[in-house]
Amino acid sequence: MQLYYQPDIERMSYDEMKSLQDRRLKEQVAHVYKNVAYYRKLMDEKGVAPGDIKSTEDLRKLPFLTKDDLRDAYPYGLLAVPLRDAVRIQSTSGTTGRRVVAFYTREDIELWSECCARAIVAVGGARDDVVQVCYGYGLFTGGPGLDGGSHKVGSLTLPMSSGNTERQIQFMCDLGTTIICCTPSYAAYIGETVEEMGARDKLKLKAGIFGAEAWSEEMRRGIEAKLGLKAHDIYGLTEISGPGVSFECCEQTGLHVNEDHFMAEIIDPVTGEVLPYGEKGEIVFTSITKKAFPLMRYRTRDICVLTRGTCSCGRTLVKMSRLMGRTDDMLIIRGVNVFPSQIETVLINCGFQANYQLIVDRVNFSDTLDVRVELTPEMFSDTVRKLETRERELRDKLKSMLGLYAKVTLVEPKSIARSEGKAVRVIDKRKI
Amino acid sequence: MTIEQLSVFVENKSGKLVQVLKTLGGAGIDLRAMSIADTADFGILRLIVSEPDRARDILRDAGYVVILNSVLPLAVDDTPGSLAGVLEALSEAEIGVEYVYAFVAHGKSRAHVILRTTDDETAASVLSRRGVSFMSAGEILRTQ
Numbered sequence: 099m100q101l102y103y104q105p106d107i108e109r110m111s112y113d114e115m116k117s118l119q120d121r122r123l124k125e126q127v128a129h130v131y132k133n134v135a136y137y138r139k140l141m142d143e144k145g146v147a148p149g150d151i152k153s154t155e156d157l158r159k160l161p162f163l164t165k166d167d168l169r170d171a172y173p174y175g176l177l178a179v180p181l182r183d184a185v186r187i188q189s190t191s192g193t194t195g196r197r198v199v200a201f202y203t204r205e206d207i208e209l210w211s212e213c214c215a216r217a218i219v220a221v222g223g224a225r226d227d228v229v230q231v232c233y234g235y236g237l238f239t240g241g242p243g244l245d246g247g248s249h250k251v252g253s254l255t256l257p258m259s260s261g262n263t264e265r266q267i268q269f270m271c272d273l274g275t276t277i278i279c280c281t282p283s284y285a286a287y288i289g290e291t292v293e294e295m296g297a298r299d300k301l302k303l304k305a306g307i308f309g310a311e312a313w314s315e316e317m318r319r320g321i322e323a324k325l326g327l328k329a330h331d332i333y334g335l336t337e338i339s340g341p342g343v344s345f346e347c348c349e350q351t352g353l354h355v356n357e358d359h360f361m362a363e364i365i366d367p368v369t370g371e372v373l374p375y376g377e378k379g380e381i382v383f384t385s386i387t388k389k390a391f392p393l394m395r396y397r398t399r400d401i402c403v404l405t406r407g408t409c410s411c412g413r414t415l416v417k418m419s420r421l422m423g424r425t426d427d428m429l430i431i432r433g434v435n436v437f438p439s440q441i442e443t444v445l446i447n448c449g450f451q452a453n454y455q456l457i458v459d460r461v462n463f464s465d466t467l468d469v470r471v472e473l474t475p476e477m478f479s480d481t482v483r484k485l486e487t488r489e490r491e492l493r494d495k496l497k498s499m500l501g502l503y504a505k506v507t508l509v510e511p512k513s514i515a516r517s518e519g520k521a522v523r524v525i526d527k528r529k530i
Numbered sequence: 531m532t533i534e535q536l537s538v539f540v541e542n543k544s545g546k547l548v549q550v551l552k553t554l555g556g557a558g559i560d561l562r563a564m565s566i567a568d569t570a571d572f573g574i575l576r577l578i579v580s581e582p583d584r585a586r587d588i589l590r591d592a593g594y595v596v597i598l599n600s601v602l603p604l605a606v607d608d609t610p611g612s613l614a615g616v617l618e619a620l621s622e623a624e625i626g627v628e629y630v631y632a633f634v635a636h637g638k639s640r641a642h643v644i645l646r647t648t649d650d651e652t653a654a655s656v657l658s659r660r661g662v663s664f665m666s667a668g669e670i671l672r673t674q
Contacts, residue, residue, distance in 0.1 A: 474595065475596065478537070478596075479537075480535065480574060480597065480599045480646065481567075481628045481646065482567045485569075486569065509541055509572075510540070510546075511593055511595060
């Protein structure tokens with residue numbers, strides 16, 4: 099059985115990896131400085147020249163990029179190649195009203211696919227496998243990422259996208275799917291439906307690759323029991339490429355970072371200081387191979403720990419722990435990034451006050467969002483029809499802003515719990 | 531032609547209605563008529579009261595979302611089919627009924643109907659032409 103997609107990289111000694119990174123980082127900084135005016139300005143302001151970056155030790159001299167920079171530079175400000183060389187756009191669900199778009203050259207897509215191929219091979223995938231991709235296709239990176247990986251491996255690829263669960267299961271049974279890729283909550287939901295349909299015996303699943311949202315060890319064991327497979331985590335973000343920035347191996351104790359493409363650092367989120375291996379902090383990525391949208395020291399706001407060593411699977415790629423939280427108030431609901439501030443903007447645009455509360459829950463393995471907003475006399479009416487129209491308008495605007503269905507509940511003034519005078523904005527009841 | 535109705539937003543939770551009524555009762559506000567429209571999450575309590583302005587201020591100060599709005603107070607013969615005749619006239623004029631509630635006062639031969647339509651102004655003239663009589667706030671408050 100094939101154990102690694104690119105064994106020479108995945109099992110590379112630390113010294114070799116470091117010299118590969120040294121070279122790639124140097125080239126990348128020169129490329130970015132030359133072609134991205136936005137980042138050149140940041141480097142100039144910090145007094146760093148491309149010549150100052152000679153090896154990976156110098157990475158910390160470079161300025162950070164944040165989500166705010168992506169917003170300021172929207173849409174083309176961070177594009178590092180001529181438009182004619184970019185062949186693809188992927189996008190996030192949008193934050194504070196503006197989407198993040200990422201660009202890819204043909205070569206960037208190849209590299210991204212290779213990263214996903216490593217993840218598929220790491221769970222035992224090979225040419226003989228049938229890989230069912232039930233992540234959404236489209237602007238969301240989940241579907242296209244794993245689809246590309248599966249093609250690289252040479253597996254038979256089923257581009258199902260998400261939804262229509264009974265049909266998903268029908269295909270799994272008929273075509274003998276061996277590997278599925280989707281969000282963990284959707285995997286759990288598929289598991290439930292398999293049970294209801296009594297289809298467990300017809301399944302040939304052996305492994306699952308589940309990412310794009312936080313999940314627990316308990317949830318993993320539940321999915322494994324229901325679907326009769328081994329469940330693996332995968333991590334990624336559109337800004338850096340998509341799924342496949344890091345992936346879990348058979349050991350299931352953390353995710354190997356594809357560090358020949360994405361250099362990882364852990365920083366103190368307050369001071370920005372780089373922390374040693376083993377310490378918990380914000381993970382920061384630098385793209386050292388991507389050409390179209392190469393972000394340098396991009397702050398993910400995800401909290402985790404990095405460890406270096408040789409894994410029992412044989413890989414030497416640096417390992418990141420399961421995510422331990424966020425440095426901001428971002429919520430991930432059904433795989434969609436949601437900031438309370440986005441919802442606040444919609445409320446105000448609809449004529450409501452910013453007195454609201456978000457209740458997030460997980461019902462039947464699917465996330466729910468209830469936006470509770472305090473009613474004002476100006477928004478009140480003596481007729482049910484008008485109030486329901488207001489609720490519907492709000493729901494529609496939230497849907498188009500977030501790309502997510504949210505329930506809207508009108509509540510009495512001052513009924514939203516306040517602690518020390520400050521309203522509690524988010525109640526996340528999900529047990530992850 | 532119109533009188534003031536108090537409309538109060540109440541969440542669909544037990545005890546909410548009692549709180550509103552107690553607040554008004556405690557301030558000596560007399561209820562003449564009442565109806566509730568309810569949905570899964572909230573209700574709209576509609577009240578015809580003595581001293582509507584004072585009642586609104588009391589509830590507003592107690593933290594409620596409350597508004598005063600005009601409604602049509604009709605006096606309809608307390609005989610079978612008379613309310614149907616009123617509504618039919620509105621329907622012919624293509625005026626929709628938002629809500630309607632009625633109450634019969636003791637010892638009176640006419641029922642009192644509170645009506646809110648999609649176009650109260652036109653509704654009032656249509657009904658006047660049909661000979662429907664309107665009550666004043668004073669009349670409603672005197673009925674007992």
